[in-house]
Amino acid sequence: MDRKVGVLGTQQFATEERAGQHVMDVNYSADPAGMRDLAEEGFYLRYTLPDITQKIDRGAMIPGLGYSPKWTDIVISYNPDHIPHAQAKAQFKTWRGLLDPKLKGKIGLNEPAGGGVPFATFLMFYRRPEYGRKFLEQLAAQAPRMYPGSAPGREDLAAGAISVFIPNWESVAMIQFMKGDKTAWTYPDVAPAFANTYFAISKNAPHPNAARLFSAWFFTPESVPSIEAGQARPTLKGVADNRAAVAKLKQTSWWQPYPDKIRWVPDMEDWDANYEKLMPDMRTVLGWKR
Amino acid sequence: MSTSVHTQVMPAGAVARLWTGLLLAAVTLLVLTPLGALLYGSVRTHAPGSRRATFTWSNLEAVYGGLFNGGWTQSATLNSIFLALPVMLLACAIGLFLAWAVTRTDMPGRRTFEIAFLLPMLYSPLVGVIGWSVLADPQAGIINTLWKYLSGAGEPLINIYSYVGIVWVMVFYFIPYAFILNVGAFRAMDPALEEAAAVSGASLWRRLAHITFPIMLGSAAAAALFIFTLALEQFAIPGFLGSHIRFDTLAYAIYLRTNTYPSDLPGAAGAGTLLLILSAIGLYWYRRLTRRSERFVTVTGRGYKPGVTALGGMRFVLFGGCVLIFLVGIAIPLGAVALRALLPVRTTGLDFAALSLANFAQVFAAEDILLGLRNSIYLGLGVATICAALGVALSFRIVRGKSRAMSLADYLIAMPIGIPGTVFGVGMLWAYVGTPLYLTLWILLLAFVTRYLVYGVRTLGTGMMQIDKTLEEAATVAGAGPLRTFLFVNLPLLRPVIASAWLLVFMIVMREISASVILYGVKSVTLPILTWSYLVDGSYGVASALAILQLVIVGLIVLLFRWWFGVSVKTRSHD
Numbered sequence: 001m002d003r004k005v006g007v008l009g010t011q012q013f014a015t016e017e018r019a020g021q022h023v024m025d026v027n028y029s030a031d032p033a034g035m036r037d038l039a040e041e042g043f044y045l046r047y048t049l050p051d052i053t054q055k056i057d058r059g060a061m062i063p064g065l066g067y068s069p070k071w072t073d074i075v076i077s078y079n080p081d082h083i084p085h086a087q088a089k090a091q092f093k094t095w096r097g098l099l100d101p102k103l104k105g106k107i108g109l110n111e112p113a114g115g116g117v118p119f120a121t122f123l124m125f126y127r128r129p130e131y132g133r134k135f136l137e138q139l140a141a142q143a144p145r146m147y148p149g150s151a152p153g154r155e156d157l158a159a160g161a162i163s164v165f166i167p168n169w170e171s172v173a174m175i176q177f178m179k180g181d182k183t184a185w186t187y188p189d190v191a192p193a194f195a196n197t198y199f200a201i202s203k204n205a206p207h208p209n210a211a212r213l214f215s216a217w218f219f220t221p222e223s224v225p226s227i228e229a230g231q232a233r234p235t236l237k238g239v240a241d242n243r244a245a246v247a248k249l250k251q252t253s254w255w256q257p258y259p260d261k262i263r264w265v266p267d268m269e270d271w272d273a274n275y276e277k278l279m280p281d282m283r284t285v286l287g288w289k290r
Numbered sequence: 291m292s293t294s295v296h297t298q299v300m301p302a303g304a305v306a307r308l309w310t311g312l313l314l315a316a317v318t319l320l321v322l323t324p325l326g327a328l329l330y331g332s333v334r335t336h337a338p339g340s341r342r343a344t345f346t347w348s349n350l351e352a353v354y355g356g357l358f359n360g361g362w363t364q365s366a367t368l369n370s371i372f373l374a375l376p377v378m379l380l381a382c383a384i385g386l387f388l389a390w391a392v393t394r395t396d397m398p399g400r401r402t403f404e405i406a407f408l409l410p411m412l413y414s415p416l417v418g419v420i421g422w423s424v425l426a427d428p429q430a431g432i433i434n435t436l437w438k439y440l441s442g443a444g445e446p447l448i449n450i451y452s453y454v455g456i457v458w459v460m461v462f463y464f465i466p467y468a469f470i471l472n473v474g475a476f477r478a479m480d481p482a483l484e485e486a487a488a489v490s491g492a493s494l495w496r497r498l499a500h501i502t503f504p505i506m507l508g509s510a511a512a513a514a515l516f517i518f519t520l521a522l523e524q525f526a527i528p529g530f531l532g533s534h535i536r537f538d539t540l541a542y543a544i545y546l547r548t549n550t551y552p553s554d555l556p557g558a559a560g561a562g563t564l565l566l567i568l569s570a571i572g573l574y575w576y577r578r579l580t581r582r583s584e585r586f587v588t589v590t591g592r593g594y595k596p597g598v599t600a601l602g603g604m605r606f607v608l609f610g611g612c613v614l615i616f617l618v619g620i621a622i623p624l625g626a627v628a629l630r631a632l633l634p635v636r637t638t639g640l641d642f643a644a645l646s647l648a649n650f651a652q653v654f655a656a657e658d659i660l661l662g663l664r665n666s667i668y669l670g671l672g673v674a675t676i677c678a679a680l681g682v683a684l685s686f687r688i689v690r691g692k693s694r695a696m697s698l699a700d701y702l703i704a705m706p707i708g709i710p711g712t713v714f715g716v717g718m719l720w721a722y723v724g725t726p727l728y729l730t731l732w733i734l735l736l737a738f739v740t741r742y743l744v745y746g747v748r749t750l751g752t753g754m755m756q757i758d759k760t761l762e763e764a765a766t767v768a769g770a771g772p773l774r775t776f777l778f779v780n781l782p783l784l785r786p787v788i789a790s791a792w793l794l795v796f797m798i799v800m801r802e803i804s805a806s807v808i809l810y811g812v813k814s815v816t817l818p819i820l821t822w823s824y825l826v827d828g829s830y831g832v833a834s835a836l837a838i839l840q841l842v843i844v845g846l847i848v849l850l851f852r853w854w855f856g857v858s859v860k861t862r863s864h865d
Contacts, residue, residue, distance in 0.1 A: 008553075011337065011548075011553055011555060011716075014337065015719050015720060016723055018338075018340060018723075019723040020724065021724060021728060081638050111533055113546045113550050115550065146534055148529050148533045151826070151827070154828060155423070155828075155830055156427065156430065156636075158635055158637065159427065160429065160430045161428075172828060176635060179634045181635040181636075279550075288536040289365040289536070
């Protein structure tokens with residue numbers, strides 16, 4: 001198993017296939033847009049996992065092509081040394097809590113080009129009528145620190161360099177919590193929750209049957225412990241939440257289970273069609289020169 | 291007389307042409323295979339090989355047109371140049387000064403400093419960024435917290451997230467390049483001119499300004515060219531520190547195009563050509579500056595002892611300056627990395643109770659740590675040796691041959707470091723994916739030799755410029771053939787410079803990430819790839835622990851090499 005996920009992994013798979021090098025059985029891709037392109041080129045097996053529509057939500061699959069075993073849940077992370085838990089919970093009931101003048105210069109943002117998670121979050125602001133592009137302009141006026149990825153943002157939040165960091169992944173925040181990180185998180189009224197990484201099988205997989213079995217296994221109850229080991233929420237329906245972090249978080253005063261009603265699933269067609277236009281606009285709003 | 295002897299010294303015409311032809315063919319094949327793939331990719335609508343890919347100028351139009359019509363390359367290119375120029379000037383000035391202090395003075399502790407100043411070359415620039423963030427974050431950095439506590443000031447003392455902060459981190463990152471590229475040349479320099487000036491009553495500063503540094507112009511220019519080129523293609527430091535002030539460089543903008551989806555590899559390849567042109571301009575100026583290599587001759591037929599300048603009481607002042615540079619630029623940020631390695635998670639303020647070896651334990655428990663270490667050492671030894679050997683052959687032909695063909699080779703060799711490593715990696719992937727080399731250690735070896743051969747050639751080239759041709763002429767008069775002259779005259783004199791070139795390449799390979807992240811396979815993982823994986827996962831503590839471990843291992847190898855080679859360095863003069 002190679003660990004190259006993301007854009008480079010998908011592009012590497014594509015380059016191999018175009019050269020007739022059939023190396024990968026399963027491509028675990030975090031690039032759904034790239035996957036569609038490669039599917040059109042005929043590099044992916046069109047397959048349907050048995051009973052998959054009963055097992056997982058439609059938002060966790062690209063029918064006939066890719067299936068995601070875990071949710072990526074977006075949260076607002078904060079440093080409780082700067083913002084007490086009760087205050088954070090009340091203030092960040094909506095994203096507008098970030099516009100508090102007291103937070104000027106104390107907010108960290110993962111920049112829009114920093115990956116799918118930040119882009120999905122900013123796309124949500126653009127597409128939700130209660131926020132819109134105007135909200136991003138107001139957020140920019142708060143002089144946020146911009147981070148090229150979420151990892152350095154989390155580091156600075158834990159160090160107290162900033163008071164709030166968005167968008168953060170709940171599963172990663174939980175991993176940090178298990179290591180002793182004191183930062184906490186809360187759920188606003190609406191937040192992107194989407195399937196960020198998909199299993200897709202190569203049309204020319206050297207081991208096609210094993211690839212099917214491997215992919216299918218991730219949608220059985222037996223796979224849940226392995227997904228939960230990374231503190232991620234499985235997409236498989238009807239399984240109890242047995243994450244170690246959740247058990248520990250239940251003992252805290254500030255944590256609450258993820259409220260499903262806040263889920264906002266990005267429209268991937270909108271994403272594909274408008275990325276080239278929206279990305280520079282988001283960065284311009286946030287202060288980059290074109 | 292001199293002319294007729296010179297004709298005999300040069301290899302016979304046919305042999306020389308054969309040598310030149312072979313070397314040129316090898317260089318052309320090495321360099322143009324991946325770069326050709328990139329150029330081809332830059333004029334395709336989709337990645338090469340895609341059934342939907344068609345010919346287009348649109349990528350290049352966006353890149354070059356964008357420079358003038360406010361496109362995505364305009365401010366990024368200007369930022370890159372405004373960053374690379376001061377970094378080049380400052381790093382070169384400090385590196386040259388340190389190299390002089392270590393090799394040409396009686397400053398105490400100079401042997402220790404010679405190792406100490408190379409430490410930043412042993413870890414990834416991202417690790418340096420971690421160290422500086424821990425120290426100089428305007429809100430939570432240790433230095434600023436202490437400053438605010440002690441002075442009662444509300445404003446930070448230093449802000450690493452600023453243009454000055456980025457320049458600061460990059461200068462200390464590149465000083466070792468200027469240092470190592472000049473140490474060998476200083477060593478090979480006959481002190482007779484300096485001594486004559488001293489006897490004539492010239493002060494130390496006057497000797498430095500009018501004799502020492504002008505003679506060193508060749509190697510200083512080579513260092514400047516390297517640093518300018520590398521600063522242009524460096525994406526990690528400005529990418530991490532520059533986001534806070536919305537400071538995009540061209541290399542970072544290219545990195546984003548390869549790493550965010552939907553990706554734009556043809557666009558990234560097109561922008562890579564712009565960086566190639568910028569670095570070619572730098573190379574043009576370097577070649578103009580050094581076209582009369584006779585000006586830099588310091589090793590002549592007359593015997594000399596490699597002496598040092600006695601500084602009297604000033605040597606302690608110089609020692610203090612070197613200690614300060616080492617502490618500020620290397621030891622303190624490295625200490626911050628070590629501190630981060632001992633913290634499982636970052637905490638507000640310094641929590642000494644939280645210190646543990648958990649991150650180191652995680653590193654040792656990792657399954658692929660030994661595989662990564664073994665692969666890194668194999669690659670380091672192999673690539674450094676090949677680049678040093680090819681560097682000797684190529685630099686000899688470039689400096690002594692002075693043919694148009696070898697000038698072309700000189701430009702070709704420099705091209706691969708002119709583009710960001712990630713883009714170069716994509717070019718290698720496109721070029722070699724269909725070969726049996728793909729996903730093996732061999733493709734990494736090939737990639738690194740292609741990319742880092744220039745270090746061997748440029749370092750050896752400056753060494754070659756310093757050797758007076760009359761030595762070769764004397765050997766010829768004494769009956770030695772070209773090969774014998776080369777083996778028994780040039781090679782021994784070049785030994786310290788070969789050692790410098792070998793070390794430089796070895797250290798760079800031991801920390802290479804950007805191209806290998808594209809090309810590695812399950813069995814060809816390297817230590818820097820493991821560090822990178824931890825950084826991407828957000829495990830900064832584990833990445834810091836691995837970086838410290840790598841620093842110790844590579845440092846020991848470098849020490850062993852120097853201990854072994856040090857004997858030869860002492861005997862390189864010909865008194």
